[in-house]
Amino acid sequence: MSSFSSCQSVREARRVAIFGGTHGNELSGVTLVHLWMKNGTEIQRRGVETRPFITNPRAVEKCSRYVDTDLNRAFTPENLSAPADGQLPYEVLRAQEINRMFGPKGSPDAYDVIFDLHNTTSNMGCTLILESSKDHFNLQMINYIQKALAPASCLVLLNEHPLLKYSTARSVAKHPVGLEVGPQPQGVLRSNIFESMREILKHALDFIELFNEGVEFPPCSVPVFRVSERVDYPRDANGNIMAMVHPNLQDCDWEPLNPGDPMFQTFDGKTIRYQGSGTIYPTFINEAAYYEKQQAFVATRRETLSANAVRKA
Amino acid sequence: MSSFSSCQSVREARRVAIFGGTHGNELSGVTLVHLWMKNGTEIQRRGVETRPFITNPRAVEKCSRYVDTDLNRAFTPENLSAPADGQLPYEVLRAQEINRMFGPKGSPDAYDVIFDLHNTTSNMGCTLILESSKDHFNLQMINYIQKALAPASCLVLLNEHPLLKYSTARSVAKHPVGLEVGPQPQGVLRSNIFESMREILKHALDFIELFNEGVEFPPCSVPVFRVSERVDYPRDANGNIMAMVHPNLQDCDWEPLNPGDPMFQTFDGKTIRYQGSGTIYPTFINEAAYYEKQQAFVATRRETLSANAVRKA
Numbered sequence: 001m002s003s004f005s006s007c008q009s010v011r012e013a014r015r016v017a018i019f020g021g022t023h024g025n026e027l028s029g030v031t032l033v034h035l036w037m038k039n040g041t042e043i044q045r046r047g048v049e050t051r052p053f054i055t056n057p058r059a060v061e062k063c064s065r066y067v068d069t070d071l072n073r074a075f076t077p078e079n080l081s082a083p084a085d086g087q088l089p090y091e092v093l094r095a096q097e098i099n100r101m102f103g104p105k106g107s108p109d110a111y112d113v114i115f116d117l118h119n120t121t122s123n124m125g126c127t128l129i130l131e132s133s134k135d136h137f138n139l140q141m142i143n144y145i146q147k148a149l150a151p152a153s154c155l156v157l158l159n160e161h162p163l164l165k166y167s168t169a170r171s172v173a174k175h176p177v178g179l180e181v182g183p184q185p186q187g188v189l190r191s192n193i194f195e196s197m198r199e200i201l202k203h204a205l206d207f208i209e210l211f212n213e214g215v216e217f218p219p220c221s222v223p224v225f226r227v228s229e230r231v232d233y234p235r236d237a238n239g240n241i242m243a244m245v246h247p248n249l250q251d252c253d254w255e256p257l258n259p260g261d262p263m264f265q266t267f268d269g270k271t272i273r274y275q276g277s278g279t280i281y282p283t284f285i286n287e288a289a290y291y292e293k294q295q296a297f298v299a300t301r302r303e304t305l306s307a308n309a310v311r312k313a
Numbered sequence: 314m315s316s317f318s319s320c321q322s323v324r325e326a327r328r329v330a331i332f333g334g335t336h337g338n339e340l341s342g343v344t345l346v347h348l349w350m351k352n353g354t355e356i357q358r359r360g361v362e363t364r365p366f367i368t369n370p371r372a373v374e375k376c377s378r379y380v381d382t383d384l385n386r387a388f389t390p391e392n393l394s395a396p397a398d399g400q401l402p403y404e405v406l407r408a409q410e411i412n413r414m415f416g417p418k419g420s421p422d423a424y425d426v427i428f429d430l431h432n433t434t435s436n437m438g439c440t441l442i443l444e445s446s447k448d449h450f451n452l453q454m455i456n457y458i459q460k461a462l463a464p465a466s467c468l469v470l471l472n473e474h475p476l477l478k479y480s481t482a483r484s485v486a487k488h489p490v491g492l493e494v495g496p497q498p499q500g501v502l503r504s505n506i507f508e509s510m511r512e513i514l515k516h517a518l519d520f521i522e523l524f525n526e527g528v529e530f531p532p533c534s535v536p537v538f539r540v541s542e543r544v545d546y547p548r549d550a551n552g553n554i555m556a557m558v559h560p561n562l563q564d565c566d567w568e569p570l571n572p573g574d575p576m577f578q579t580f581d582g583k584t585i586r587y588q589g590s591g592t593i594y595p596t597f598i599n600e601a602a603y604y605e606k607q608q609a610f611v612a613t614r615r616e617t618l619s620a621n622a623v624r625k626a
Contacts, residue, residue, distance in 0.1 A: 035580055
């Protein structure tokens with residue numbers, strides 16, 4: 001039981017957005033948001049205004065990740081304050097527009113919660129992505145979702161790295177939540193992935209409703225995988241990829257990779273082993289969209305966060 | 314044993330091409346062809362000139378299926394004879410160029426064999442695609458490959474349908490062979506898919522070498538799945554998709570679908586069942602590239618082809 005004094009007061013979460021199509025070829029979110037724009041009954045909760053929103057409609061139209069540049073890396077202070085002179089890439093203009101509608105980022109006027117719906121080609125299952133280990137509202141929400149989903153699992157990727165963290169669309173909100181479900185190829189809609197995403201959203205919105213009604217959530221602990229490093233494919237002198245993810249590592253997102261374990265396989269059959277110090281937990285293994293970002297997988301370390309008790313201020 | 318009189322004489326296959334990147338985001342073929350362009354030792358065979366070739370370099374550069382239009386539908390008589398006036402789509406110009414280099418299609422000067430390397434997001438495993446049930450050279454090659462691969466399997470899709478057959482890049486050759494391996498997302502290279510494709514090519518080239526050396530191949534039978542129909546996703550009045558491939562059908566390429574079996578699942582959870590007459594064998598189920606072609610899967614029927622004995626003329 002939490003004592004009264006340790007309970008953190010958090011502003012109620014009246015305004016919630018659900019972003020789909022931040023990457024136009026990740027079809028679970030695109031389809032769910034389109035569905036809910038037509039009929040929002042499923043996402044309505046007492047005391048919550050939930051707004052489904054297509055963030056990159058031109059990319060959705062083309063069924064491509066983006067048009068000019070990755071929208072989910074575009075919410076930098078420089079981009080958001082750049083003079084909109086028509087010379088800017090489409091996604092930068094769109095980031096400014098989204099920031100006006102759902103932000104401004106970092107201001108009291110910003111939306112309370114933004115869920116941003118993504119798919120990955122990696123075998124990551126259901127993943128919630130956090131940007132801060134100190135957002136106790138989000139940690140409590142994740143704990144609620146995990147309990148509601150059990151025995152199915154939903155893991156947590158914490159991207160709080162000072163250099164590797166990127167400027168997401170959801171970062172406009174006070175409580176940004178990324179939802180990443182896979183494996184699903186780009187441009188494909190799979191019913192199992194679609195229904196998993198839908199169920200997580202249901203529980204997340206239930207949590208917000210309960211929170212707004214004044215329910216107090218006692219302290220809890222949340223196991224997370226903290227981003228520690230990005231690992232590129234082995235490349236030759238010209239920068240061309242010369243090895244593939246090793247079959248022992250492929251599809252093994254979240255499983256331990258120990259020093260000496262096979263990591264890559266060259267095209268002539270040689271094994272390249274992990275040479276780092278200590279166990280890592282790779283994820284986003286062989287994600288299609290990360291070839292251009294020179295990233296074969298993200299290395300993470302496991303830790304457990306403590307969430308304070310929270311209740312509505 | 315075949316009697317002498319039933320043995321079909323076929324011209325030797327001196328000139329062989331291996332096409333990769335006909336679709337620029339199908340990375341197994343792109344990678345293998347790039348590899349073999351640097352070092353062709355692996356694909357050299359006595360008495361065979363084997364040429365690895367990137368068919369759509371601009372699409373490969375962009376890692377997209379195509380630039381203007383699908384190259385693998387572009388080899389129509391109209392396109393191949395159109396005046397090259399600079400107004401033509403890139404892929405039509407490229408088809409003309411490929412036809413000059415490896416054809417002309419239907420002429421005695423055309424290449425003997427073209428292998429065209431493709432990936433699919435569908436769970437099809439290793440598939441050889443034929444355009445004619447009467448090409449006994451190809452049927453014998455397939456029989457050879459299947460025996461060499463056993464106990465692993467390699468199925469055969471026969472696309473000889475008068476309306477559904479399309480104008481492929483490989484159709485330029487006397488003996489066109491499509492090689493389709495999956496599941497692999499677009500823009501991803503998986504080692505298991507890569508190695509499967511590589512092994513099939515090895516056996517195919519071995520067959521050609523033996524054939525050119527005068528080995529006679531006795532009559533055999535080849536089970537195939539003949540394309541009978543294309544089935545679209547259920548759509549609403551505006552043409553928008555309103556259902557997904559049913560979880561019972563997803564990933565079940567080549568398995569029987571009987572009248573009354575679940576086929577699609579609507580977004581509100583209703584099951585749409587197969588209402589046709591008789592058993593079909595769906596394949597290319599939920600292929601990413603076929604959403605724009607309004608195709609959820611290809612229906613096939615099983616049959617067994619008889620291949621004549623063949624030997625070099």
